[in-house]
Amino acid sequence: MHSSTKKWLFTKISSLILLPLMVWFIINFVSIYDENHSEVALFFTQQPSKIMFSIFIVFAFFFSALTISEIFEDYIQDEKTKNVANKLLNIFAITIPLITILGIFNLTV
Amino acid sequence: MLNEKILVLVYNLIMQYKNNPLSPHLQIYKWQISSLLSIAHRIVGVINIIAITAICIWSILLLLGTESYQPINYFLNTFFGKFIAVSLCWTFSFHILNELRHLIWDLGYGFDLKVSKITGVLAIIGSFVLTILFYLIGKNIF
Numbered sequence: 238m239h240s241s242t243k244k245w246l247f248t249k250i251s252s253l254i255l256l257p258l259m260v261w262f263i264i265n266f267v268s269i270y271d272e273n274h275s276e277v278a279l280f281f282t283q284q285p286s287k288i289m290f291s292i293f294i295v296f297a298f299f300f301s302a303l304t305i306s307e308i309f310e311d312y313i314q315d316e317k318t319k320n321v322a323n324k325l326l327n328i329f330a331i332t333i334p335l336i337t338i339l340g341i342f343n344l345t346v
Numbered sequence: 347m348l349n350e351k352i353l354v355l356v357y358n359l360i361m362q363y364k365n366n367p368l369s370p371h372l373q374i375y376k377w378q379i380s381s382l383l384s385i386a387h388r389i390v391g392v393i394n395i396i397a398i399t400a401i402c403i404w405s406i407l408l409l410l411g412t413e414s415y416q417p418i419n420y421f422l423n424t425f426f427g428k429f430i431a432v433s434l435c436w437t438f439s440f441h442i443l444n445e446l447r448h449l450i451w452d453l454g455y456g457f458d459l460k461v462s463k464i465t466g467v468l469a470i471i472g473s474f475v476l477t478i479l480f481y482l483i484g485k486n487i488f
Contacts, residue, residue, distance in 0.1 A: 249452060252445050260480075263438040266401070267484025270431050271423045274415040278408050294402060301395040308388060337402040344408055 244303060251300040258293040281341045290341065294334045302330035379466040387444045390437045397434055432481060439476035443469040 269280045280286050306323050313319040375381065407418060421427050447465050450456050456465055482488055 249449065253449065256442055256445060259438050259442055263435055263480050264484045267431055267435065267481055268486070271419075271427065273419055274408065274412040277415075281405050281408065290405075294398065297395065297398050301391070304391060305395070308392075333399055333402050337405055340406040340409055
């Protein structure tokens with residue numbers, strides 16, 4: 238399979254998985270964002286929200302890395318700059334969810 | 347003499363190419379629902395990932411404890427905090443509906459110009475309806 242076809246398929250599959258996760262997250266975010274520390278921490282520590290949030294951010298950053306690289310493809314003409322931007326994007330898309338998941342798994346109420 | 351003329355011609359062509367406006371010529375084309383939604387989808391997508399990054403940082407800050415969380419809690423309870431929450435409801439709603447539109451196109455439906463315009467308008471109006479619904483469901487108002 239061509240690498241562009243693979244990228245397109247990954248984008249579409251991740252967007253399909255993200256749609257229900259986005260609905261789930263935004264409703265829960267509205268219900269907790271203005272609550273106190275223990276209420277917010279409870280959301281991030283209890284099941285199934287801890288697992289659901291972890292899956293949500295993994296797919297969100299995976300999808301964003303694929304789609305933002307398309308924006309770079311359209312607007313960055315210099316190949317070197319584009320490669321650096323894509324590498325930074327991939328590092329960002331791996332480290333942020335990783336640190337967050339480690340953080341919420343160490344969180345206690 | 348001929349060489350000089352060719353050189354001038356090549357130079358003029360290069361300069362002309364350099365001065366050409368880059369695609370998509372936003373300042374030239376008349377705005378249409380399709381172009382508006384395409385650009386908005388990209389901008390909203392970038393806003394969403396910035397917001398999700400901020401939410402990740404917010405969840406990590408919980409590790410600092412109750413005392414350190416108080417300023418964040420105070421900020422999120424201000425008008426600006428509520429404005430951010432409602433704005434996020436809209437950016438998520440718009441992205442969900444427009445992404446659904448893209449997935450329907452990928453299945454081979456909705457390419458007709460009239461249908462494409464209708465689904466575009468539905469995505470815009472629907473995003474505001476969905477924003478209200480998400481907020482009301484989230485706040486247990488139903």
